[in-house]
Amino acid sequence: MSLQPFAQSEALTLGVELELQLVNTVDYDLAHYASDMLRLMARHKLPGAVVPEMTEGMIEISTDVCHSWSEAHEQLGQIRDALVKSADKLNIAVVGGGTHPFQQWHQQRIYDKPRFHQLSQLYGYLSKQFTIFGQHVHVGCPDADTALYTLHGLSRYIPHFIALAASSPFVQGQDTAFDSARLNSVFAFPLSGRAPCVLTWGEFEQYFDKMTRTGVVQSMKDFYWDIRPKPEFGTIEVRVFDTPLTVQHAAALAGYVQSLAAWLQTQRPITPCEDDYLVYSYNRFQACRFGLDAVYVDPASGTHLPLREHLLASFEQLAPFAAQCGASGALERLHAEAQAGRNHARWLRECQQREDLLAEVIRQASGRFRNE
Numbered sequence: 001m002s003l004q005p006f007a008q009s010e011a012l013t014l015g016v017e018l019e020l021q022l023v024n025t026v027d028y029d030l031a032h033y034a035s036d037m038l039r040l041m042a043r044h045k046l047p048g049a050v051v052p053e054m055t056e057g058m059i060e061i062s063t064d065v066c067h068s069w070s071e072a073h074e075q076l077g078q079i080r081d082a083l084v085k086s087a088d089k090l091n092i093a094v095v096g097g098g099t100h101p102f103q104q105w106h107q108q109r110i111y112d113k114p115r116f117h118q119l120s121q122l123y124g125y126l127s128k129q130f131t132i133f134g135q136h137v138h139v140g141c142p143d144a145d146t147a148l149y150t151l152h153g154l155s156r157y158i159p160h161f162i163a164l165a166a167s168s169p170f171v172q173g174q175d176t177a178f179d180s181a182r183l184n185s186v187f188a189f190p191l192s193g194r195a196p197c198v199l200t201w202g203e204f205e206q207y208f209d210k211m212t213r214t215g216v217v218q219s220m221k222d223f224y225w226d227i228r229p230k231p232e233f234g235t236i237e238v239r240v241f242d243t244p245l246t247v248q249h250a251a252a253l254a255g256y257v258q259s260l261a262a263w264l265q266t267q268r269p270i271t272p273c274e275d276d277y278l279v280y281s282y283n284r285f286q287a288c289r290f291g292l293d294a295v296y297v298d299p300a301s302g303t304h305l306p307l308r309e310h311l312l313a314s315f316e317q318l319a320p321f322a323a324q325c326g327a328s329g330a331l332e333r334l335h336a337e338a339q340a341g342r343n344h345a346r347w348l349r350e351c352q353q354r355e356d357l358l359a360e361v362i363r364q365a366s367g368r369f370r371n372e
Contacts, residue, residue, distance in 0.1 A: 003208040003220075006144035006201060009234025010065075012262055012325060013140035016072050016254050017062040018243050019053055019133040020369075021095040022087070028362035030057030030103045030131070031092050034111055040086035047075040050083075054116055055108040055131045057100075059083075065140075068326040069255030076247035077371075084370050093366035096250075097348065098133050098168030098182035098242025101358040105129045105172075126189065132182045135165060135241035137254045139261045140234060144201035146265060151195060151227050151236045152272035153264040154257070155280065158226055158240055159287035159296055160311050164334060165241035165253055166291045167344035170358060179291030179345035182242050183284075191217070192224040193281075197274045204229070226284070240284075245344045245368045248333075255322070255330025260314075262321040275299065292341050311338050 024031040034056045041050045048063040061083070063075040083094045108128045110120045120127040141147035166179035178184065186192050198204050211217040220228060230237045238257055244250045263269065270276075279297040286294035287307060296307040315335045322331045337343065351361045 007234035009140035015138035017136040028359040032056035044082040069330040073251035096245040101170035102173040133243040138235040159283040162287035167242040252330040255327035259322040
């Protein structure tokens with residue numbers, strides 16, 4: 001199977017996808033209600049789409065093509081309000097967060113869709129362990145080579161994305177000591193990690209052809225990379241974010257990606273090379289483990305510095321590009337949270353310390369998603 005041509009898209013447009021938890025309102029464990037939610041949501045005229053995910057305790061929403069983080073926020077808000085109304089009819093709740101704190105993977109059911117059953121047969125128990133919840137951000141690129149340049153430029157900011165979005169400290173009822181434990185489940189898949197460092201679409205097509213000849217890959221969906229091209233949309237897709245607890249935070253993260261892409265595409269400030277990836281896995285681990293308190297190793301200089309310091313500096317550097325994209329409000333919001341060292345993993349831990357009951361943490365998180 002050959003690679004799809006890279007479609008035309010408007011540069012710096014946005015699309016946001018969120019994988020969300022469906023929980024009952026008795027003990028706040030995951031509930032197998034995806035089919036019922038899809039049936040009720042089909043009655044609403046909404047932007048974007050609502051689709052099933054791997055297991056029946058989860059659902060995915062997505063926006064239409066947006067031009068700004070505020071437009072994405074508006075669309076996500078409309079979909080959220082419809083989700084809440086539908087969930088209330090079923091006596092369940094919808095929750096953000098990268099993991100459900102105490103669900104048992106073996107109790108999950110694969111959603112009845114051919115691709116999900118195929119993945120379950122291939123990956124075994126990993127498929128049910130993939131009951132984790134992430135945010136994906138698409139950003140439009142004017143051509144395929146620019147898409148690859150943007151991909152490699154954004155790869156330097158993978159730890160920043162992870163730390164800002166981290167919301168998965170609990171797994172199977174335990175505090176993992178990670179801010180983002182969700183990504184540990186992603187790393188178990190053989191085609192996860194980083195994209196190859198190729199700089200032209202012709203080279204990427206050659207790489208894809210080699211992979212398909214091995215029989216390991218049939219389409220771009222088979223790559224679980226942190227960032228991957230999405231040729232049918234004319235975008236690249238950033239995939240490392242935990243699902244935030246609120247749609248406001250999700251939209252702000254999209255604004256940060258858009259501002260970085262604007263800087264990269266207009267200024268061409270870096271020269272991507274394989275050496276950029278020497279510290280990639282280490283930086284990613286640091287962000288997953290320590291969140292905003294991680295250490296960041298600059299791939300160009302080898303300098304070690306607090307990730308939060310590098311993150312705050314990036315907000316200052318991106319200010320003019322954020323203004324051009326209408327994303328200044330997004331960066332201001334993220335700046336305040338980063339400066340205070342407050343991501344959603346910290347909120348979840350503080351709630352658990354206060355309540356000493358993970359079901360109550362989920363109940364309060366569902367209230368945050370409702371925008372109460």
